Amino acid sequence: MATMNWAVIMAGGVGERFWPMSRRKRPKQLLPIVGSRTMIQQTVARLAGVVPPSRMLVITNADQAPLIRKQLPRVKHIIAEPVGRNTAPCIAYAAAIIGGRDPNAVMVVVPADSFIPDVDRYRRVVCESLELAGRENVLITIGIQPTSPHTGYGYVQVGERLSDRFWKARRFVEKPDRATAEQFLASGEYRWNAGMFVWSLRAIGEAFQKHQPDMWLDARSLKRAYPKLEKISIDYAIMEKAGNVIVANGDFAWDDVGDWAAVERHGGRVGPEFVSVDSTGCVVAGEPGHIVAAVGVDDLVIVHTRDATLVCRKSDAQRVRELVKKLAAGKKYQKLL
Amino acid sequence: MATMNWAVIMAGGVGERFWPMSRRKRPKQLLPIVGSRTMIQQTVARLAGVVPPSRMLVITNADQAPLIRKQLPRVKHIIAEPVGRNTAPCIAYAAAIIGGRDPNAVMVVVPADSFIPDVDRYRRVVCESLELAGRENVLITIGIQPTSPHTGYGYVQVGERLSDRFWKARRFVEKPDRATAEQFLASGEYRWNAGMFVWSLRAIGEAFQKHQPDMWLDARSLKRAYPKLEKISIDYAIMEKAGNVIVANGDFAWDDVGDWAAVERHGGRVGPEFVSVDSTGCVVAGEPGHIVAAVGVDDLVIVHTRDATLVCRKSDAQRVRELVKKLAAGKKYQKLL
Secondary structure (H helix, E strand, O other), X not given: OOOOEEEEEEOOXXXXXXXXXXXXXXXXXXXXXXXXXXXXXXXXXXXXXXXXXXXXXXXXXXXXXXHHHHHOOOOOEEEEOOOOOOHHHHHHHHHHHHHHHOXXXXXXXXXXXXXXXOHHHHHXXXXXXXXXXXXXXXXXXXXXXXXOOOOOOEEEEEEEEOOOOEEEEEEEEOOOOHHHHHHHHXXXXXXXXXXXXXXXXXXXXXXXXXXXXXXXXXXXXXXXXXXXXXXXXXXXXXXXXXXXXXXXXXXXXXXXXXXXXXXXXOOOOOOOEEEEEOXXXXXXXXXXXXXXXXXXXEOEEEEEOOOEEEEEEHHHHHHHHHHHHHHHHOHHHHHHO | XXXXXXXXXXXXXXXXXXXXXXXXXXXXXXXXXXXXXXXXXXXXXXXXXXXXXXXXXXXXXXXXXXXXXXXXXXXXXXXXXXXXXXHHHHHHHHHHHHHHHOOOOEEXXXXXOOEOOOHHHHHHHHHHHHXXXXXOOOEEEXXXXXXXXXXXXXXXXXXXXXXXXXXEEXXXXXXOOHHHHHHHHHHOOEEXXXXXXXXXXHHHHHHHHHHOHHHOOOHHHHHHHHHHXXXXXXXXXXXXXXXXXXXXXXXXXXXXXXXXXXXXXXXXXXXXXXXXXXXXXXEEEEOOOOEEEEEOOEOEEEXXXXXXXXXXEHHHHHHHHHHHHHHHOOHXXXXXX
16 A cells, blocks of 8 residues: 655744744744745745645644644645644644544654755655655654754764664653763764654554553544643653654754744844944844844844834843743733733 | 013934934924923923013924924924024024014023923022123023033133122133043033023124124024024134123033933933843833833843834944934935934
8 A cells, every 4th residue: 555645744832032023823933034934834845845735734723823824825734733732742633633534644743943944955854764664663753963062952862873864763862961962962973853753654653552542542532632631742752762763864954943043043034124333243133114223232132023122132042931921921911922 | 671581492403312213303302301291391391480481482493393383382482494503693593583572682592402300490590690691791601510521511611700600701611531521520610511591682792793793683684694604603603702701600410411321310211111131221212002122131222113223232322323324324214314
């Protein structure tokens, strides 16, 4: 029986670190943070060389679904989770929907908001992984070659080499401290676990039945059961426990564009006019038509939107989340979230 | 013959250093930079204890006149200069208009944009000066007790003491360097020359006839001659040359609120909501209803307006002028000036 390739795009992120441009109804993946298309539009375009839009499934939430439908008119399967439950329930739900249409499916699962400029290399890795997953009962994670001792990512250690492209996985490691991350980088044995997976419906089903049997239901039952499911990541629920995990060599540049400072690495985005005197290293974003001006300031993030303006030290870009939490605590700021 | 007191308010300043809030048609004096009323409204209210609004004359330019009429509905004499020519021609023009109505006038001449919180002390100095100028053929400058070795102001050295309130002027000094300003402060003999003058029409007329005879004409002739008059300050044209200059002891706090950093000294202004994480010493201004948020930044000026946002190091607040010059040089930015 021929296998059919599917793509699952997980678009549940709230993107607080891109406030004030990102809002609950328009988080990072729905913004043109890098480039002229939104992150999710870029993700779909990248996958479109491998999987037709008719076999793409976007899993999101009720807040974001309307805008996603607008941004992705060719993608038919856009599903809102009943409630947000982290990636394991989300993947089980996607698998149940795909399983109802195509029991022999092989699927690539990706987040909606990664930045991957080298589309050709990316497609090659995905294709080879889909091919392997169609043949063998394995769970593949695409492991990205680290370029820095990043402490914000999870890592996966590779074991026995199986081919040019694949290793057996040895172990998963959650976000390490700096010293550990440096050891990982130096050893050459560790890869960033970027949340991109490839497996057959059968393989992931067996893994769920073994490690998370409560979650492996048909779509209708799952929808009902969803609110009671544990909020748990696929890494923790399945990947760290399964014995048949394979690491694919993700030999392409990848960035999760975690904050405004990251935007700068990729050339920023079209935004407001910027005029400055004696200022360097600023990341400026906002709506076209507005002007942002700077005098005597360095290394700031300046974001203008219609109802809110952010000024943030670039090295504190991650801390925009703290600001959003502060706003969320104030009744009068709810319309800004 | 009884003398009548008049007030001349000079409102020609362009207020570039308050961009983007200040624009050509709404410079600093027409903004509520400090307090809830605009600078010119505060100036009129301060003088209203000494001179009735019917004998106040505002000299401005065609750009600002419409908004000034709106802001000062009780002031009848609001005159637009044909072109901007600095303070000497401006004062000659005001004197010509007043002279046509009241040849025995005594007048106080002030800029529209000073900040003087102690209204009672201010009125006392103005009243005593008007009284002296009504009696004697003198040109009075109100000299402010310096509180710092400011290098941005002109100074006047006092000579012989005439009374509790008045000295003869010895000499005027343009903006000094730092060391000189420190000597001035230490000596106790120098006062800030704040651009506030008191004299009778007769006394200033004699001084103009002696030192600037081309400028002393009736209002109609002056209006015609105006574009050809020298751009020259009253200090340079008259005060530095006249032998009958008196310094009044301006024993009140005074600030010309020269830039956004100065606003902070006076409690800032009502503006946008400000929410911050780990940020100190910021001066935030803008329109109510907008929110400005800061993360990890110190000592910045952040100003939001509908079409432009400024972020400026507080110690560089004077350099906003450079930015405005840069904008003025760009065709597409004209609507922002």
